[in-house]
Amino acid sequence: MRQAVLNDERIEKGEPVDEKVEEGRVWVWPDLVYTELICLILCSVVLIVWSILLDAPLEQPANSAATPNPSKAPWYFLGLQEMLVYFDPWLAGVVLPTLIIVGLMAIPYIDTNPKGNGYYTFKERKVEISIFLFGFVVLWSSLIVLGTFLRGPNWNFFGPFEYWDIHKLEALTNVNLSEYIWLRGLGVGLPSQWFIREFFGILLTLIYIFALPLLLAKSFLKGYYEKLGPARYYVGIFLFLMMLSLPVKMLARWLFNLKYVVAIPEFFFNI
Template identity: 55%
Template structure:
């Protein structure tokens, strides 16, 4: 996209976007200041004394000042001059690249979401949310002058992903904001917000007119989008020249990322099937009927945490990882790092059986058992026992440690959960529903467990039986 452009040409191209971008941010904060001032909802942060008079320094003034700052940044960015264009210092970008890695990314997202959950009453405050929103957009603007960052973000088929992430952040905040308000109202014995506006409207004309207006607006938006951004069409497919990296559509990048940690049959068949089965089973295993028709967290904490972890951590973050941080040869790159196709990371991935036999016991890996001889006097239909016996010889011989760990994880751990942490859930759900829920949870948790094991210990498979296409 920017190949063949000099630094001056690249900066001029970026300046044509950043100038209007900062003006939009200035207008956004100006409108927010005007709204707070006219509605009288501006909060006084502190009072300024000038003699005998006191002037309140309100949040409306803060957003107005922030808008002026963006107004100042707009012409500097529009100039296209490298010395004047606002950008992140190179030392900061290098520090981010060095500190960013798969472990930091995955663990960091879990920690961040945990902080947002436990401190949700602080982060749902409109003032705090507005500050975070401005910081996100400012960081995006300061990162655009970096050529490597721009190459990734401004790619036509990646622009919608960035917009989806920003929209997802907003609507997640909005739902949490309403849930916190409802939880406070319910604690005071009041009805939730949704119960205050339960007036029924007709499908025709109210709903149909609204849908028609939205359809016209969306069509106009897509027309301007098609004019502004060229279609991300590449050259015709060729078997002798494949893209590097070769990526699936964005909505399948989570599955493609799973292929790094699981066998293809597991990542492409078993786990997606478990996702579908789990979604179908939710109405049958959910015993908590509270929270239907209104936002709440306190009444549905368990369901809320499981959904947010499964959707945000195990799906959205994997899509972002595969789209923006996975480069040539499926290597991990920092957000400001050049996607070098010659980058090779030597990964000595080993199986658990190799660690157990060769490193811990200092013994060679046991060979695959030979086919047992079946006496001639036995009927021929018993010959199927030969491969079965050989299979179990591998499972409980060479792969004995991995087999025991997997059996403990999926068979012994659910009863332990029922007797300890999830005892109340087991008593209310019963055996069948609880076992179904527990195994679905364990399958979901197996992905982050395998990710950490791969990144920290270079562990490829816990059970590795390629002879029978069984790897886990």
């Protein structure tokens, strides 16, 4: 980001970016390769000495009669484990990770803006860089930090300096959207037919996926719609809305104890 800011300042002054200035350049071989080789040797020495002097923090051998509490995945999977709090396994473990991979693969085909190719810049790619930083830092990295340091026994939330009390109980009554509407809003019982019961949740989901992109294309994102075209715009906005669904669902759980927007246990389908 520092180099991007420096390049933006040079562009405003009408000067070429640093990556296109010939002065001060060095060859990959031997300058860069030698530097990387020295760093590799130094890091290897540090790791070897560290491993000799300090014992690895290994726990007791696995015991099926004594499951650790909390039972956590490796740190790089804790983001997925934290997502399981808010989504069903088929969404948190299959659909959303697949969309992440597909979205990363689709970026070069969706974003064909030539600005920023071969040099760092922020002002010329504000939206693109901000979306990436939001997805990686705010969502993915924060979920790993949350699962590593703030989730204790029984996967309860603990503050940074709070004692991990295994007997801590949190009185949470998670409620589905259909229960909010039929029981609390309309004051009637839940319909027995699943489609009628979940009609409002299904309608809200369809509006979020299909109607919201159209509204954004006519208003706030009109410029992007005209620049990208219908196909690339709808693919990009669909991936963005799927990414945005995670913080939306998290806020709904924290503020309203909302469990599922659509809950159809008859078909093991919950959103």
